[in-house]
Amino acid sequence: MDSLSQIEVEDVTKVYRFKGTEFPIIKNVSFKVKKRDFTCIVGPSGCGKSTLLKMMAGLEKPTYGAIRFEGERIKGPHPKISMVFQSFALFPWRTVLQNVELGLEGKHLSKTDRLRIARELLEMVGLKGYEDSYPKALSGGMKQRVGIARALAVDPEVVLMDEAFSALDEYTSAALREDILDIWRDTGKTFILVTHNLREAVEMAEDVIVLSSKPTTVRRIVKIALKRPRHSDDPDFVRIHKDLYRLLREELETTMVRYRLRRIKELREVEDIEKMEDEN
Amino acid sequence: MVKVKKEEDKAILSEFLSFDGKDLFIWILPLSFLFSIWEAVVTIGIMPSDLCPPPSKVFETLLFRLGSPEFIAAILRSFLNISFGILLALVAATPLAILAGLRIGFDSSVTPLLMLVGGLPDLAILPLAILWFGPETSAILMATLCAFFPIFFTVRTGVREIAPDFFQVLMIFHPGKFNELREVILPAITPHLITGLRLSLDFVWEVVLAVEIVVRVAGIGSFINISAEAGAIHDAFAGIMAIGFLSIALDRLLFGFLENRVRKWQ
Ligand SMILES: Nc1ncnc2c1ncn2[C@@H]1O[C@H](COP(=O)(O)OP(=O)(O)OP(=O)(O)O)[C@@H](O)[C@H]1O
C-alpha cells in the first residue's frame, strides 16, 4: 500500500446486467487520492461519475477490482466517509434541522450537542431561519445546501460530493465553494467532488481526474498547481481551463462522431438492402 | 422533542374540532338545502309520509333512539365489528405489503394470488364463513377480508415509490435494518396507508351491514332491517342517518387527523 494515499481505486470495472447482457459502465479505472487532497472528477454526462462515487462510498460494489480506504478494502459504507447526493435525497417527513441531525442520531451525543452542531452547519450554508421548514418548501439550491450540511455534520474524514454546487445559482455556489475551501484548509478533510463545471474544478481541485466515456476510463489526471485563492481571470487559470475544456470536448466529439458514423453506416446498409430488393 | 410533538398534535386536533367559519359554511349549507327540499316534498304530499318520513321526524326519532340502550348497543356493535375488522386487516396486510414492495421475488409469488382472492366479490365467501366461524365472527372476518386488499395494494405502491437513494442515505448516515423501517418505510407509506384505510372503511361498512342484514347479526344493519320490516320507517331512517353521522365523524376524526400530520410535509 502507498502510505500517502488514503483512497485507492484499483482497476475498477462496473458492469450492469440487463436482460442477460452485460453493459460495462466503467472499465479499468485506477487512481489514488491522498489524505487532505481536493480531487475533482469530470467527465461527459452519463459516463458513470455517480456510480464511481457511490462505489467509493461503499454503496455499490465494483464488479471487478477494488477500492481501498486507508489500506482496507471498502465493503460497505464507512463511518469516516460521507456523501452529498446529486438527487439531494432529503427525507420529506423531516424538517431541515432533523435532516441535518440524521447522521448524528446514531452517535453518542447529547440532544443539545446534536442541535448545536446541526444549527451551526445550517448557518454555515446560509439556511439560518429555515430549521423548522420541511424540504417541500425549499428550492433545489436550498435542498442541496441542506445535503451539504448533513454530510458535514458527521465530521467525516472524506467528503464525497456529487454535483454539490450544480443546483445553485452562480452567487450562492461561489460563496459556498469558498466556505468548502475554508473547511478543507482548516480541517484537513479529504474532498472528492464530481462536477461538470470545469471552472469549478480548476478553482477547487489539486487533481482533476478526467474521465472518457464509452467505455468510461481515466483519460488523464491533471495536477493543478495554482496558488490559492484562485481567480478565474488569472491567465494561468484561463489556460488550464482551456486545456481541460479541449480535453473534454475531444472526448465528446469522438463519441459523437463515432455515433454519427455508425448511424450513417447503418442507414447505408438499409439503403443497400432496399436497392438489392428493388433490383430483384 | 416529545413535548413539542404533543403540542403540535393538540393544535391540529383543536383546529379540527372547532370547524371554523368557512368550514362550517361548506358543510351546513348544502346539507340544510337538501333537508329543506326533502321536508317540503313530504309535507306537500309528493311522497306519502308513511313510506318516507320528513327529516324533522327522522331527527326526532334519532334523538329519541339515542336515549335507548338497544340502539346505542347496535351502533356500538357495528362499530366494533368494523374496527376489529380493519385492525386485523392492518396487522396482516401492512407487513406483507412492505415485503411485497421491497422484494420483487416475494411480490411476484404472492401478489397474483392475492389479486385472485381480492377479485372475488367479498360476499361470495359469506355462506362458508358462517358455516365455519358462526355469524358473529363472520361479520368481523368479512370486514377483515374487505379491508385487507385496499390496505395491501396502497401500501405496496407506497413502498415501491420510495427513492432508492433514501435507503442509501440511511446506509451512510444512520445504518441499521430497524432504521430502514422506522426512518424511511413507515413515514413514506403513511399517506398511502391513509388512502387505503379510507377505502377500506367504505368497503367494510357495506359488507358489515350486509352481514348484519342477511344473517341478522346484532348491529345497526339488523336494526334498520327489523324496523323496516315492522313498518317503523322513521326508525329505519334514523338508523341510516346514524350511520351517516358516524361515518363523517370517523372520517374527520381519524383520517383528518392523520392527514393533517402528513400534510405538513407532503
Ligand atoms: N442500476 C442501474 N442499472 C442499469 N444501468 C444503470 C444503473 N445505474 C446507472 N446506470 C447507467 O450507468 C450509467 C452511468 O450512470 P451515472 O449516474 O453514474 O452517470 P453520471 O456520470 O453520474 O451521469 P450525470 O452526468 O447525468 O450525473 C448511465 O448510462 C446509467 O444509465
Ligand SMILES: [Mg+2]
Ligand atoms: Mg451523476
